[in-house]
Amino acid sequence: MTSTRRADAPVVRAAPRLAARAESERRARRSRRLRWLGRCTLGIAPVLALAWVLLVSGWLAVDRVVVVGQSRLAVAQVQEAVAVPPGTPLARVDTRAVADRVARLAPVGEVQVLRSWPGTLRVELTERVPVAGVVGDGGVQLVDAEGVIFATEPALPRGLVRLQVKDPGPQDPATRAALQVHRDLPTSLRDRVRTVQAETPASVMLLLADDRRVVWGSPGDTETKAAATEALLRMEGTTFDVSAPGVVVRS
Helix, strand or coil, X not given: CCCCCCCCCCCCCCHHHHHHHHHHHHHHHHHHHHHHHHHHHHHHHHHHXXXXXXXCCCCCEXXXXXXXXXXXXXXXXXXXXXXCCCCCEHHHCCHXXXXXXXXXXXXXXXXXXXXXXXXXXXXXXXXXXXXXEEEEXXXXXXXXXXCCEEEEECCXXXXXXXXXXXXXXXXXXXXXXXXXXXXXXXXXXXXXXXXXXXXXXXXXXXXXXXXXXXXXXXXXXXXXXXXXXXXXXXXXXXXXXXXXXXXXXXX
């Protein structure tokens, strides 16, 4: 069957209607984008403001450097090593870099750098503890348990042992061996030692307060060597060799 259109039926053109619909959709999309941008702007603005306050403005800037834990070092020495100009935004301070600079000061064993709002940089130090002294023409170099030389005194402080090695320092095997032997001694024997000598890591010698000497040898076997030494010191003699476990020599 063939379809026919009545001659008097109205003709409606589709193009204007479609164009109007497309324009309406474009306006709706534009409106949605503007609303989205508005919400984003409202959300970002506080973040940008906070970033400006923290990183640019002087409201939360460094206004003082507090140093705690120092005794040998002066506060001014530490503050100079901190090297953070006043007015630097506290949030922008590289605390690790500051700690590295302060750690280069010889007496510093450990350091921690903290921010304390609104404008304080806090430097907490743990200074090295001397365990021995190297006596020389210019005074006594203080040495910590790791062999680090970190200060000089005019005389050997009371309670410290004298260290005699060729090249004192943390990388020197003889230094490390001598300090290890002294550290491992029982208190009853350590208190009698006045000097620890070491030509090599295997030739540690202890000089006692009564001018007698103990040839210790290498670090290790401390319990056996200490027991032998305690027994030998009850006998006559000036030199006692306990360097070979199980074999002692008295002269």
